Amino acid sequence: xxxxxxxxxxxxxxxxxxxxxxxxxxxxxxxxxxxxxxxxxxxxxxxxxxxxxxxxxxxxxxxxxxxxxxxxxxxxxxxxxxxxxxxxxxxxxxxxxxxxxxxxxxxxxxxxxxxxxxxxxxxxxxxxxxxxxxxxxxxxxxxxxxxxxxxxxxxxxxxxxxxxxxxxxxxxxxxxxxxxxxxxxxxxxxxxxxxxxxxxxxxxxxxxxxxxxxxxxxxxxxxxxxxxxxxxxxxxxxxxxxxxxxxxxxxxxxxxxxxxxxxxxxxxxxxxxxxxxxxxxxxxxxxxxxxxxxxxxxxxxxxxxxxxxxxxxxxxxxxxxxxxxxxxxxxxxxxxxxxxxxxxxxxxxxxxxxxxxxxxxxxxxxxxxxxxxxxxxxxxxxxxxxxxxxxxxxxxxxxxxxxxxxxxxxxxxxxxxxxxxxxxx
Numbered sequence: 426x427x428x429x430x431x432x433x434x435x436x437x438x439x440x441x442x443x444x445x446x447x448x449x450x451x452x453x454x455x456x457x458x459x460x461x462x463x464x465x466x467x468x469x470x471x472x473x474x475x476x477x478x479x480x481x482x483x484x485x486x487x488x489x490x491x492x493x494x495x496x497x498x499x500x501x502x503x504x505x506x507x508x509x510x511x512x513x514x515x516x517x518x519x520x521x522x523x524x525x526x527x528x529x530x531x532x533x534x535x536x537x538x539x540x541x542x543x544x545x546x547x548x549x550x551x552x553x554x555x556x557x558x559x560x561x562x563x564x565x566x567x568x569x570x571x572x573x574x575x576x577x578x579x580x581x582x583x584x585x586x587x588x589x590x591x592x593x594x595x596x597x598x599x600x601x602x603x604x605x606x607x608x609x610x611x612x613x614x615x616x617x618x619x620x621x622x623x624x625x626x627x628x629x630x631x632x633x634x635x636x637x638x639x640x641x642x643x644x645x646x647x648x649x650x651x652x653x654x655x656x657x658x659x660x661x662x663x664x665x666x667x668x669x670x671x672x673x674x675x676x677x678x679x680x681x682x683x684x685x686x687x688x689x690x691x692x693x694x695x696x697x698x699x700x701x702x703x704x705x706x707x708x709x710x711x712x713x714x715x716x717x718x719x720x721x722x723x724x725x726x727x728x729x730x731x732x733x734x735x736x737x738x739x740x741x742x743x744x745x746x747x748x749x750x751x752x753x754x755x756x757x758x759x760x761x762x763x764x765x766x767x768x769x770x771x772x773x774x775x776x777x778x779x780x781x782x783x784x785x786x787x788x789x790x791x792x793x794x795x796x797x798x799x800x801x802x803x804x805x806x807x808x809x810x811x812x813x814x815x816x817x818x819x820x821x822x823x824x825x826x827x828x829x830x831x832x833x834x835x836x837x838x839x840x841x842x843x844x845x846x847x848x849x850x
Contacts (some may be wrong), residue, residue: 455634461539463778465536466492466522466562467794468553469532470504470612470800473567474544476770477597481542481565482515484774485741489515492522492536494529496545501525508845509521527831534560540593540781541565547662549571550824551579554790558592559585563781565774567597569670569797570790572662574822575802577798584790593786596776596793598674602776603769605762607755609745613679617758618740624720626672628664629647634728635664637700647828654703658804663704665691665807666800669724673803674796675736675747676712676720683795684802686814687778691807693841695727703841712805722803810844824850 463485467478470493484489490508490806495501501523508516524532530553534541540558543550543566549572557564564587571577587594600606613621638653655662661667677683688711694707707725714720743756752762780787796816805824806813828836 439713456552461487463781464486464487464491464538465505465540465542466494466533466536466544467544468486468494468533469543469545469549470569471494471502471544473597474542475504475507477542477544477567477774478504480511480768481540481768481774482512482696482779484771487494487776488778489517491517492524492533492538493518494524494533496525496529498525524651525613530556534562538561540778543567543575546660547667548576548654548660551576551583552581554580554594558587558590558594561590561592563786565595565597565777565779566793568663568674568793569666569800570596570802571797572659572666573740573801573824573826574818575825575827577794577801578819580794580797581791585796587789587790588703588788591786592752592788593777593781594788594790595773595780596789597773598671598789599748599769599773600671600675600749600798601678601831602773602787604764604766605750606747608617608764609747609752609754609760610675612717612746612754612758613738613740614681617689617754617760618738618756619742620746621718621738621740623718624676624679624737625722625738626669626676626720627668627674628672629725629730629731630698630732630734631728631730632664632706633728635726636694637788638696639700644671645833646832646838650836650838652701653700653702656700656704658704659828660705662797662801663708663804664726665705665708665710665724665804666797668726669722670796670800672724672736673722673799676722676738677792677796677799678719678722679736679745679806680714681739682714683815684799685715685801685816686812687712687806688812689803689806690810691804699838703839705804705807705842708807710806710841712799712803716756754813770838805849808842808844808845811849811850813849822850 540563543553547569568578635655640649649655690706691708711723712720738745745754754760802818
C-alpha cells in the first residue's frame with residue numbers, strides 16, 4: 426500500500442488470503458457477494474428483543490426473521506404483532522417456527538437460521554451463547570452477558586470456540602459502533618490528551634424505563650421473577666451490571682486494560698418495596714489500574730434527582746468527554762465531533778452482517794465478558810463491603826447465581842445484601 430492506494434499486486438495478494446480464509450470458513454458457500462439471505466432467529470421477545478430484531482433486519486439488505494422464541498406466549502405474540510406492522514416484508518415467521526418455554530432457545534437454534542439474536546434476561550446468556558456457538562450459529566447478544574463470574578468465564582470459553590469455528594459474535598454495546606465514540610477513542614489512543622491519569626463514568630438516572638411488574642396471584646415465584654427480571658440479581662445482575670456496563674466498557678476501551686482491583690459501596694434507599702426484588706438503587710465504585718490510574722464510577726436509579734450519563738477521561742495534556750450525543754476533547758488538541766451520526770443500534774448489526782458476508786467474522790465476546798465482569802466486580806464489592814482483585818474474580822470466584830432448576834415453581838427471593846455480612850463467594 427502506497428499513498429493510501431492499493432496496487433493490483435496487493436489486491437491480488439489480499440484476494441488470495443481472503444479466498445483461502447473463505448475456503449476454511451464454515452460459511453464459505455453462504456452470503457456470496459452479499460447476495461444471499463441471512464436468516465435470523467430471535468431468542469427473547471421483550472422490549473429489547475423486539476428492538477434488536479427491527480435494527481437487524483433494517484440494517485442490511487437480504488436479512489429476514491424466520492424464527493422466534495420466548496419464555497412467555499404473550500411476549501412472543503406482542504413482539505410478532507409489532508414486527509408484522511413495522512417490518513412485515515422482512516418477517517417470514519410461521520406458527521411452526523414460534524416457540525415458547527424454557528427450551529424455546531434450543532428450538533430456535535435448531536431451525537434453519539444463520540444468525541441468532543440473544544435478548545433474554547442476561548442470566549440466561551451464557552447458556553444460550555454456548556448452545557448457539559456449539560450449533561455453528563453467528564450471534565448478536567445483548568449486554569450484559571452474565572450476572573456472575575462463572576457466567577462471564579463461560580462467555581469467554583464460548584467466544585474462544587467461536588473464534589476457532591470462524592463464527593461472529595457482536596455485543597449490544599452500541600457505543601462501540603457509534604461514530605463520535607470511535608473518533609474520540611481513536612484520538613485518545615493516538616495520544617491527543619497525553620497520558621491518561623484519571624477517569625470518571627456515570628449512569629445516574631431514573632428508572633422510568635424499568636417499571637416494576639407487580640405480581641399476580643396465579644404466578645409462581647419463577648414466573649414473577651422472570652417477568653420482573655430487572656429487580657433480581659440472578660436474572661439482571663443489578664443495574665450496575667445491566668445498565669452501567671455501557672459506561673464501564675467505554676473506559677475499558679480507552680484504557681485498553683482491565684482494572685487490577687476495586688472497592689465499592691451502595692445501597693437501597695428509595696426502591697424498598699417487595700416489587701423491587703432485592704437489588705440496590707445506587708452504587709459508587711473506585712477501580713484501580715496497574716499503572717495507578719483510578720476510575721470513579723457512579724450509577725443510580727432514583728427519580729427526582731439530577732441525571733448524568735457520560736464518561737470523562739483526564740490526560741496529562743487534555744481531557745475527553747463523551748455521552749450519547751457528544752464527543753469532544755479539550756486541551757492542547759481541542760476537537761469537537763460534528764460529523765454524521767447514524768443510528769448505532771442499526772450500525773452494530775450492519776457491522777456484524779458485513780463481517781459475516783466478508784468471511785471476516787467480528788468477535789466481541791471476550792471484550793464484553795470482561796466489561797461485564799468489571800461491573801460484577803463492583804457489585805460484589807458493594808454487596809459484601811470487601812475490596813476485590815481482578816485476578817481473583819477472573820480465576821477463583823465460585824459465585825454462580827443459576828437457579829436449581831429452570832421450571833415454574835417456588836424460588837425464594839434472596840435477602841437484600843448487607844455489606845460486612847453478605848458472604849464473598
